Structure formats: C-alpha cells, structure tokens
Amino acid sequence: MNSTTSLNARLRTPVMSAHDASALIRPGMTVAMSGFTGAGYPKAVPGALAERIEAAHARGEDFRVRLLTGASTAPELDGKLASVDGIQLRLPYQSDPTLREKINAGEVDYLDIHVSHVAQHAWFGFYGDIDIAVIEVSGIRPDGQLIPSTSVGNNKTWIERAAGVILEVNEHQPSGLDGMHDIYYQTALPPHRKPIPLLHPGDRIGGPYLRCPPEKILAVVKTEAPDRSNAFSEPDETSRQIAGHLIDFLRHEIRHGRLPPTLLPLQSGVGNITNAVVAELGKEGFGGLTAFTEVLQDSMLDLLGDGVLDAASATSLSLSPAGLARFANHIAKYRQRLILRPQEISNHPELVRRLGCIAMNGMIEADIFGNVNSTHVMGTRIQNGIGGSGDFARNAYLSCFLSASTAKNGTISRIVPMASHVDHTEHDVAVLVTEQGLADLRGLSPKERARKVIEKCAHPDFRSMLQDYFDRACRESYGKHTPHLLQEALSWHQNYVQRSSMRLP
Structure with missing residues (x-):
C-alpha cells in the first residue's frame, strides 16, 4: 500500500469513480494513456470506457477513440478497448493479441513508430491535439507534484500536451517508488534545444516528480491493482x-x-x-x-x-x-x-x-x-x-x-x-x-x-538451400554487388503461406 498518497485539497479536483471519469471521454477524441510494456498503465478508466463504448454501439452509435501510449499496455487497456471496437487509431507499439487481430484484419489503423520519436512528434503537432490524458501515478504529494508509477514512458509529454488530465492513483504500487524517477524537463523546440547533460547511465539530470497544473486535472480515480506482469520462461x-x-x-x-x-x-x-x-x-x-x-x-x-x-x-x-x-x-x-x-x-x-x-x-x-x-x-x-x-x-x-x-x-x-x-x-x-x-x-x-x-x-x-540460392544469384543476378534472384527472393515466404513450410517440396 502506498502510504505517501495524498489527494491534495488544494487541487480542488473531484475524486470520482472510474465510470464517472470515463464519461469525460467522448467519441472521436484523441486520448493519451500511460503505460509501457505492461507497467504503469491505468487499470480502471479504460475498462469503464470500454463498457460505455459497448453500450453506445448497442444503441447504434459510433464511439471510437484515437489511442496513444508509451508502448504496449495490458488486456485491461488495449484488450478491453479492442474487444469492443473502441479504437480507431493506435500508436506507437502494442502486444495485445486482440488488438493485433483487429489491426491485421484492417479494423484498427496502427502507426508503428520508434518510441523515442513519439514525444517530439506530439510536440511538433504531428498527431493533432490531445484531448485527454489518463495517467497512472503512485501518489500525489502535498505540494501537488505527482509520484510516477512503474513506468514513465510518455507521461510527461501527455500531461503537458493534453487539454485535460485524469489521474489514476494506484495505491497498490510500492511507496518506495518515491525518489526513483528522473523527470527531465526541456521545453525548447528545434532549433533552440540544448544538449542533454547526461554523461553516465546513473546521472540524474531532472527531478523525481511529474508536474501538472491543478486546473488541468479533471478527475482523480483511486485504484489498487497490480501491473499485469509476464512470466519469463527458464532459459532453454x-x-x-x-x-x-x-x-x-x-x-x-x-x-x-x-x-x-x-x-x-x-x-x-x-x-x-x-x-x-x-x-x-x-x-x-x-x-x-x-x-x-x-x-x-x-x-x-x-x-x-x-x-x-x-x-x-x-x-x-x-x-x-x-x-x-x-x-x-x-x-x-x-x-x-x-x-x-x-x-x-x-x-x-x-x-x-x-x-x-x-x-x-x-x-x-x-x-x-x-x-x-x-x-x-x-x-x-x-x-x-x-x-x-x-x-x-x-x-x-x-x-x-x-x-x-x-x-x-x-x-x-x-x-x-x-x-x-x-x-x-x-x-x-x-x-x-x-x-x-x-x-x-x-x-x-x-x-x-x-x-x-x-x-x-x-x-x-x-x-x-540458402547456399544454393546465393550461388545462383552470384551467377545470374542483374547486379553482382548484392546478388538476388528477384523472381524467387521471397519464394520461401510464399511457400509458407501456401504450404505452412518454407522447406522445398
């Protein structure tokens, strides 16, 4: 339990249920959520939003959102929203099987992006306006600063760029997270950026907390739920x-x-x-x-x-x-x-x-x-x-x-x-x-x-088989610098699609 959590009265932000907070998200919005590889993602609001989307679809209404994250999340977020056809566009990385199926069926637009590029592209305006950010934190300090959770991801940028912010305060996250983070704030855009003053992996160049203007915080939702972790198999x-x-x-x-x-x-x-x-x-x-x-x-x-x-x-x-x-x-x-x-x-x-x-x-x-x-x-x-x-x-x-x-x-x-x-x-x-x-x-x-x-x-x-292909390519290729047999360069993949094996018949 995170004993450091304090819902600061000075924020004057309503503490509400996940269902009520999800009502702030409307069809067609661009919503940025926390989460990176199954850590630090919101646990309650996405599920409540999925219930609202499912009900809207049952009434014949179109309700989908453009969803931005840090990287992959978990079934409670990507899986639930994908299962109710609630995602119009997703970026920059995912690993959920339900969402993957929707993407490969052409039902969800997916932008696969280098994760280092996402924050700066958001700042450049490449993704348009961000309407709401839903961010998990492990606590709110008495001075209003936010204690990050088990991932940082793009949370700093989502908070800065979003018109409004919903905070999920997850009291399951250990209180010892306080002080583990290093949030570097640099607001200058090209060509006015300055060098990042990090010389060693252990250097701290920022501060331990996220900042959010109180007037941006639309809702605070209390949760107590673990990250969806993945078991690693023993090395074979x-x-x-x-x-x-x-x-x-x-x-x-x-x-x-x-x-x-x-x-x-x-x-x-x-x-x-x-x-x-x-x-x-x-x-x-x-x-x-x-x-x-x-x-x-x-x-x-x-x-x-x-x-x-x-x-x-x-x-x-x-x-x-x-x-x-x-x-x-x-x-x-x-x-x-x-x-x-x-x-x-x-x-x-x-x-x-x-x-x-x-x-x-x-x-x-x-x-x-x-x-x-x-x-x-x-x-x-x-x-x-x-x-x-x-x-x-x-x-x-x-x-x-x-x-x-x-x-x-x-x-x-x-x-x-x-x-x-x-x-x-x-x-x-x-x-x-x-x-x-x-x-x-x-x-x-x-x-x-x-x-x-x-x-x-x-x-x-x-x-x-590879040696035979290469030897023939060296003799017969149109060019000899990077020799290929264009008529069969992808034939191994075609063999698998047709016969479920790349081996020769």
Missing part, C-alpha cells in the same frame, strides 16, 4: 547457446581492446532470449556493468541485486510476478542503483551513440545480407512493433540481433534469402546470433556478409 538450451556465442564474442572484443572489461552500457529488448543473455553475464564473472535501456527485466534486476550492475537507467519495469515481488521487497536497495526516465531520454539516439551502448534485440527474421525484420510475419502481419530497437540499432556501439535459427517446429527459417519486411537495414546491423553461431558483419561487403550469415547462423536444414 537454445537461449543458452545464443548467450554463449554472444558472451564469447564480447570476451573476444575485450581481448582485442575494443571493449573494456566492464563492457559498455547494456541495452536489452523485451523477451526470453535477451533476458537469458543478460542473466548469463552475471554467471560469467562480469562486474562493474551499467545499463542504459528502455525496459528492466528480471535478469537485470538480479544483476542489480547481486552488485554486478552498478547502475541501470530505463523507462519501465518489465518483470515477472516473482520479479515484481522481489522488487517491492527490496525497493530501497534497488532505488540506489535504478533510475526510471521518460522514454524520450531512455531511447534518445544521441545519448545511445555518445554512451556507446551494446544493443541486444530480438528479431523475426534476417536475410543473408544482414537486413532485419523485427515486426512483420511473412511481411504483412504485424506482430508487435519496432518499439525502441531502431533507436538503439542505428546508434549503438554494437548492434546485435538475436534469434533461434528456426520457428514453428522447424518449418520456418529465421535466416532467409530476402527479408519480407525491413526494419533495420544491413547498415545498422553489426552482429547476428542464433544457436548455430555468431556472424560478425562489421567491415564486410554484402557478399562477404552473406557467406558469413549462411555459415554461422543458418540452421543445417536450410543452409544448403
């Missing part, structure tokens, strides 16, 4: 092999003087494989590490607790139920080393480049030349979105993409002749890793990359 043999290849590579870079023994600030995307890689770092004797990332998963929490990580900067927690309990029980210890920031800072390309991050992200597929698809299954069906992977991939000191070499019980090769959708071009990808091995693509020409990827990363069941 494939994940351990991928981790082993990458750690061997990092040690190689240390031996050759291209990395210090403490590495460089780590970024880890969401997922079981990247979570496993970070966990293995702790077992391999590394120390004095830092992280400059967007989400903090269980493995990084463990490294913080064990003293392997000296400092971690993120915008959100993405913890399992056990991880959330561990975080709450030892929050005073974690608060000394963990900082939660707005995502426009946690994912800022200039900071990523200047700090020299080691980026580790998952992928759907990569082609033999190193182009990576992070978002679309068979080139047409959105899975989740690009999230922050692009912010880090183009700007990291080392940009590593990790995946098993096959999917769907071996019927899909993750290494293909041509990526069916490209989120990260060959120019932004330094390292590809599967359980088969690691391809260091730095300094290689396209054909050299192709040979390395086929040899090191492809599954044996598909390696000869």
Whole structure:
C-alpha cells in the first residue's frame, strides 16, 4: 500500500469513480494513456470506457477513440478497448493479441513508430491535439507534484500536451517508488534545444516528480491493482547457446581492446532470449556493468541485486510476478542503483551513440545480407512493433540481433534469402546470433556478409538451400554487388503461406 498518497485539497479536483471519469471521454477524441510494456498503465478508466463504448454501439452509435501510449499496455487497456471496437487509431507499439487481430484484419489503423520519436512528434503537432490524458501515478504529494508509477514512458509529454488530465492513483504500487524517477524537463523546440547533460547511465539530470497544473486535472480515480506482469520462461538450451556465442564474442572484443572489461552500457529488448543473455553475464564473472535501456527485466534486476550492475537507467519495469515481488521487497536497495526516465531520454539516439551502448534485440527474421525484420510475419502481419530497437540499432556501439535459427517446429527459417519486411537495414546491423553461431558483419561487403550469415547462423536444414540460392544469384543476378534472384527472393515466404513450410517440396 502506498502510504505517501495524498489527494491534495488544494487541487480542488473531484475524486470520482472510474465510470464517472470515463464519461469525460467522448467519441472521436484523441486520448493519451500511460503505460509501457505492461507497467504503469491505468487499470480502471479504460475498462469503464470500454463498457460505455459497448453500450453506445448497442444503441447504434459510433464511439471510437484515437489511442496513444508509451508502448504496449495490458488486456485491461488495449484488450478491453479492442474487444469492443473502441479504437480507431493506435500508436506507437502494442502486444495485445486482440488488438493485433483487429489491426491485421484492417479494423484498427496502427502507426508503428520508434518510441523515442513519439514525444517530439506530439510536440511538433504531428498527431493533432490531445484531448485527454489518463495517467497512472503512485501518489500525489502535498505540494501537488505527482509520484510516477512503474513506468514513465510518455507521461510527461501527455500531461503537458493534453487539454485535460485524469489521474489514476494506484495505491497498490510500492511507496518506495518515491525518489526513483528522473523527470527531465526541456521545453525548447528545434532549433533552440540544448544538449542533454547526461554523461553516465546513473546521472540524474531532472527531478523525481511529474508536474501538472491543478486546473488541468479533471478527475482523480483511486485504484489498487497490480501491473499485469509476464512470466519469463527458464532459459532453454537454445537461449543458452545464443548467450554463449554472444558472451564469447564480447570476451573476444575485450581481448582485442575494443571493449573494456566492464563492457559498455547494456541495452536489452523485451523477451526470453535477451533476458537469458543478460542473466548469463552475471554467471560469467562480469562486474562493474551499467545499463542504459528502455525496459528492466528480471535478469537485470538480479544483476542489480547481486552488485554486478552498478547502475541501470530505463523507462519501465518489465518483470515477472516473482520479479515484481522481489522488487517491492527490496525497493530501497534497488532505488540506489535504478533510475526510471521518460522514454524520450531512455531511447534518445544521441545519448545511445555518445554512451556507446551494446544493443541486444530480438528479431523475426534476417536475410543473408544482414537486413532485419523485427515486426512483420511473412511481411504483412504485424506482430508487435519496432518499439525502441531502431533507436538503439542505428546508434549503438554494437548492434546485435538475436534469434533461434528456426520457428514453428522447424518449418520456418529465421535466416532467409530476402527479408519480407525491413526494419533495420544491413547498415545498422553489426552482429547476428542464433544457436548455430555468431556472424560478425562489421567491415564486410554484402557478399562477404552473406557467406558469413549462411555459415554461422543458418540452421543445417536450410543452409544448403540458402547456399544454393546465393550461388545462383552470384551467377545470374542483374547486379553482382548484392546478388538476388528477384523472381524467387521471397519464394520461401510464399511457400509458407501456401504450404505452412518454407522447406522445398
């Protein structure tokens, strides 16, 4: 229970039910809500809004909203609103199966955006006016400042840009969150922006609280509900092999003087494989590490607790139920080393480049030349979105993409002749890793990359097929710099769509 919560009388803001607060949201509005990877999202107002939308549809009325968030949320928000056809447009990232189905059926417009761009695009006016922001906080201080919750995301910008604000004060969130955040306020727009004065992942450059003019706050809703956390599976043999290849590579870079023994600030995307890689770092004797990332998963929490990580900067927690309990029980210890920031800072390309991050992200597929698809299954069906992977991939000191070499019980090769959708071009990808091995693509020409990827990363069941494609392309391609057979470059994907397998008949 959050004993710091004080609904300041000076705000003169009505404390009301979620149903009454949701009545402030009208059809066609642009609504910005808190939430980033299942943390810090509003728990009550979205469900109440979904009930109102469903009732309106039953009366034959059109009621949908344009929905902006920090990243993915949870079934209580994305799932409920999608299930009643209440979303007209959604951005910038999602992972809800109901919403995904609606997007891929063409029933919801979806803008998949680099998460570092969202706040500045909102400030530039690219999304139009924001009517209402619905923001979860863990408390309201006596001076009216807001104690952020388990994610910061775009909340600072949503509060600043929205015409009105609904606050959900979640008393389930631990009181120890007070003081963990670093909210950096910079109001200047181009060309008057100043450099961000952050030199180390552990630096604090702002203050611990969000600010909102009292006259903007339309309603306060009290809640007491946990974040919807996701359980991470125990690392399987494939994940351990991928981790082993990458750690061997990092040690190689240390031996050759291209990395210090403490590495460089780590970024880890969401997922079981990247979570496993970070966990293995702790077992391999590394120390004095830092992280400059967007989400903090269980493995990084463990490294913080064990003293392997000296400092971690993120915008959100993405913890399992056990991880959330561990975080709450030892929050005073974690608060000394963990900082939660707005995502426009946690994912800022200039900071990523200047700090020299080691980026580790998952992928759907990569082609033999190193182009990576992070978002679309068979080139047409959105899975989740690009999230922050692009912010880090183009700007990291080392940009590593990790995946098993096959999917769907071996019927899909993750290494293909041509990526069916490209989120990260060959120019932004330094390292590809599967359980088969690691391809260091730095300094290689396209054909050299192709040979390395086929040899090191492809599954044996598909390696000869890839080699045959590449050999024929080298002989028959219209151009020989990046050789392709255009008539069959995407035939593997077509085979899967038609026969549920990329294997040759």
